[in-house]
Amino acid sequence: MTSTDDFAVPESEDQDIAAEPHDPIPYVDGNAAAGALSEVFRIDIIAALGRCRHCGSVRAFGETMVFTDAPGIVVRCRDCQGVLLRLVQTPTKYWLDLSGLSYLEIDREE
Numbered sequence: 494m495t496s497t498d499d500f501a502v503p504e505s506e507d508q509d510i511a512a513e514p515h516d517p518i519p520y521v522d523g524n525a526a527a528g529a530l531s532e533v534f535r536i537d538i539i540a541a542l543g544r545c546r547h548c549g550s551v552r553a554f555g556e557t558m559v560f561t562d563a564p565g566i567v568v569r570c571r572d573c574q575g576v577l578l579r580l581v582q583t584p585t586k587y588w589l590d591l592s593g594l595s596y597l598e599i600d601r602e603e
């Protein structure tokens with residue numbers, strides 16, 4: 494047995510493990526999500542429920558701790574003080590980091 498046997502490539506006639514050609518998963522570009530996202534980001538964020546990625550706490554966004562004495566705005570979890578959101582504004586752009594939130598639960602307008 495040589496060392497190359499450890500990395501043997503399956504024979505193509507092995508139907509159980511050979512890759513089958515199949516159709517690629519269809520997708521469209523980001524323009525298709527613009528309508529839904531524009532509705533989401535028009536909401537009143539204060540009542541939205543957010544889940545902290547650090548501790549799992551779910552609270553209304555209005556209950557968070559917001560620090561404005563920073564380069565931008567830093568929003569922290571009231572339970573663990575983990576960073577939920579960061580927003581930096583420049584004259585031409587917004588930089589939005591939501592990586593501290595597992596999700597936001599937002600009531601739809603009726």
Ligand SMILES: [Zn+2]
Nearest residue numbers: 545548570573
């Ligand atoms: Zn937390």
